[in-house]
């Protein structure tokens with residue numbers, strides 16, 4: 001799988017993320033503080049990595065910042081992106097299963113090396129749900145992106 005990874009901080013867990021993905025056989029492209037000479041601001045590097053997913057340059061992006069919030073907010077501004085901030089394996093599995101998330105957002109502060117591996121295991125093991133309501137929800141996100149969403153049913 002081709003995976004784009006961004007981080008606004010050169011933290012050990014961000015380096016471990018890249019190493020772990022490469023160890024698992026993925027092709028990794030890095031942005032932000034992980035890329036020599038690049039702009040390490042969270043909104044910019046998260047956007048750059050996230051854009052690779054709808055453009056087709058990557059199959060998945062993982063965006064990181066200290067809290068994970070800025071990275072996920074920036075990624076979710078990119079049309080076609082469904083970024084999920086995951087702090088544990090259960091959330092990662094649900095993000096793939098129920099949200100068909102295509103960008104994983106991580107908090108550099110909260111994610112230990114052990115939890116990182118658990119999150120990656122859960123993320124890659126899960127598949128998007130075929131349930132009709134789950135597909136309707138994900139389709140609704142696409143409509144919101146396109147500005148064509150019908151009025152919310154609340």
Ligand SMILES: O=C(CO)[C@H](O)[C@H](O)COP(=O)(O)O
Pocket residue numbers: 008009042065066067068069070071
């Ligand atoms: O979590 C973040 C954004 O959501 C950033 O990583 C955090 O704001 C970086 O802070 P600083 O530039 O002061 O090191």
